[in-house]
Amino acid sequence: MEQQSDSFFQQYRDMLEQHLLNRMRLLQLKAVKKTAALSAGFTLISLVAMLSFLVMMSASIMLGFWLAGPTGSVQMGFACVTIFYLLIVILIFLFRRQLQKKIMDQVIDSLLEEKPENDETTRI
Secondary structure, three states, X not given: OHHHHHHHHHHHHHHHHHHHHHHHHHHHHHHHHHHHHHHHHHHXXXXXXXXXXXXXXXXXXXXXHHHHHHXXXXXXXXXXHHHHHHHHHHHHHHOHHHHHHHHHHHHHHHHXXXXXXXXXXXXX
């Protein structure tokens, strides 16, 4: 009888250990998946930001030369473009706390987002 109970407890101890190992592995895989999704999103945003920067630089140069006609001076045309960008920088500086909070909320939401298990993109 005692041999049977030892076997019983050993069997369930082994099953419990295997279950805990499986849970740890699942958590590890979920963490890897979230990290991969976050780094892929960061890479994509970086690429879009670089391309947007090039577009904005080209548009700014074109606008500066275009404004040179109505203002009568190339320097005044580019000064107008510079003032526009200074206004944007000042607005960002004034609202930096709100912008920072929104960005932090989006990052937290993306890290804690739970997707349904039957979704093909969430399978590990």
